[in-house]
Amino acid sequence: MLYTSQDLKIYNTLSGEKETFKPIEDGYVGMYCCGPTVYSNVHLGNVRTFMSFDVVFRYLRHLDYKVRYVRNITDAGHLENDADVGEDRIAKKARLEAIEPMEVVQRYTVDFHNILNTFNFLPPSIEPTATGHIIEQIEIIKTIIDNGLAYEVNGSVYFDVLKYNESKPYGILSKRKVEDLIHNTRQLDGQSDKKNPQDFALWKRAEPQHIMRWPSPWSDGFPGWHLECTAMSTKYLGEQFDIHGGGMDLKFPHHECEIAQAEASCGNPPVNFWMHANMLIMNGKKMAKSTGNFILPNEIFTGDNEHITKAFAPSVARFFMLQAHYRSILDFTNDGLLASEKGFYRLMDAIDAIDGVKPSSESNFDVNAWKQRCYDAMNDDFNTPILIANLFEGAKAINQTKDGSVTLSKNDIALLKATMHTFVFDVLGLTNEEQSSGQSDKLSGAVEILINLRKEARINKDFALSDKIRDELAEVGITLNDGREGTTFSVN
Numbered sequence: 001m002l003y004t005s006q007d008l009k010i011y012n013t014l015s016g017e018k019e020t021f022k023p024i025e026d027g028y029v030g031m032y033c034c035g036p037t038v039y040s041n042v043h044l045g046n047v048r049t050f051m052s053f054d055v056v057f058r059y060l061r062h063l064d065y066k067v068r069y070v071r072n073i074t075d076a077g078h079l080e081n082d083a084d085v086g087e088d089r090i091a092k093k094a095r096l097e098a099i100e101p102m103e104v105v106q107r108y109t110v111d112f113h114n115i116l117n118t119f120n121f122l123p124p125s126i127e128p129t130a131t132g133h134i135i136e137q138i139e140i141i142k143t144i145i146d147n148g149l150a151y152e153v154n155g156s157v158y159f160d161v162l163k164y165n166e167s168k169p170y171g172i173l174s175k176r177k178v179e180d181l182i183h184n185t186r187q188l189d190g191q192s193d194k195k196n197p198q199d200f201a202l203w204k205r206a207e208p209q210h211i212m213r214w215p216s217p218w219s220d221g222f223p224g225w226h227l228e229c230t231a232m233s234t235k236y237l238g239e240q241f242d243i244h245g246g247g248m249d250l251k252f253p254h255h256e257c258e259i260a261q262a263e264a265s266c267g268n269p270p271v272n273f274w275m276h277a278n279m280l281i282m283n284g285k286k287m288a289k290s291t292g293n294f295i296l297p298n299e300i301f302t303g304d305n306e307h308i309t310k311a312f313a314p315s316v317a318r319f320f321m322l323q324a325h326y327r328s329i330l331d332f333t334n335d336g337l338l339a340s341e342k343g344f345y346r347l348m349d350a351i352d353a354i355d356g357v358k359p360s361s362e363s364n365f366d367v368n369a370w371k372q373r374c375y376d377a378m379n380d381d382f383n384t385p386i387l388i389a390n391l392f393e394g395a396k397a398i399n400q401t402k403d404g405s406v407t408l409s410k411n412d413i414a415l416l417k418a419t420m421h422t423f424v425f426d427v428l429g430l431t432n433e434e435q436s437s438g439q440s441d442k443l444s445g446a447v448e449i450l451i452n453l454r455k456e457a458r459i460n461k462d463f464a465l466s467d468k469i470r471d472e473l474a475e476v477g478i479t480l481n482d483g484r485e486g487t488t489f490s491v492n
């Protein structure tokens, strides 16, 4: 059979190979992706990671899987470095700006959602927060202590990596050996309560000045960062689930710790397929605020950044990012964006032109074979650049119908159009910006006509008509707001 999901291969970080994807439960997929820590504007590199998994989510849904996609919000307990010392990033920001930690969380969660909406991301099925799952995290710690793989010191609880490593290998995902880790870590400076530097915190006792704290059997404190993902993924997807995604930088120690915590509490490996999106760099260098080699996602849309020469539409930026495979490094450059912009509008023009293609009695372009190549690209570990190359091939065929060098039958025109729409809009999640903005202009124009008619009706004291216009617009989701400056409208 054509296009079946049995052909889907996914590169699994765990095995280092592309494996045929088979979900645990036929027809259902459980997928988790580590979400953002909401203490600053979302980083473009993170947007890229989430976009990769947005496309995975979209394609799996297209293949008719029922997908439960969980992406968390880290709103507590993420310390500044992996050695379990330093300040909670959210608390630090709150202290610097003299606001409540939850105000920081709220502000940057809203920013995160705005940016993702602008990029046309689908919302995940569940977006749980770390602070909403403190009880679950405490329960997991209790189990790990009961299983002898964690210990308490001075109100903090640490995972015993060496003890764990006696029965299960620690480091299987990042291909590290505990012996090497011991060799490479600095000796404890006497400040830490840990038995060994490799151990990581499951619970930290809060210092008196620490604002974010919760009661626990060990102390008033807060959970270690790695624990929240274990708590939330297993709660909503089960002790074993299909796909876990995240950025490459999370492979170690974060995901390694997730595996250890799940094994230590549930006794089995939590995830079948580990997927990691590669980095985003800018102009060939690491993106960093401190060096100025930096751009905020929003600045791409406004053009207000020295590294770009103009503003770019969100779909153009999205198209640009998807022209690199998610496992390749993506170099963000102005020239790259300009080239993508040309390509994007070429593709959109071709899609707009399909309806004008005159059908021929026979086709000399094999639309079925082309459609299969589109699926083959996505089935090969979500290879969006190859898919896009195929979409351009489809666009070229459409354009060549104009001089007659390509002919298409009526059925093939319909198939080509449907396939283009599926991949461009549903799977890649692009939107035809010009078209939609044109449509909203027309909508505004039409509502303005009705607002003026209503005004005339009121001048003529025909309040029945005036109310009818207002009420019937409200029924279709358009609210009129009468103000001192006149009447405006909002679309719900």
Ligand SMILES: [Zn+2]
Binding pocket: 033, 034, 035, 229, 254
């Ligand atoms: Zn995580």
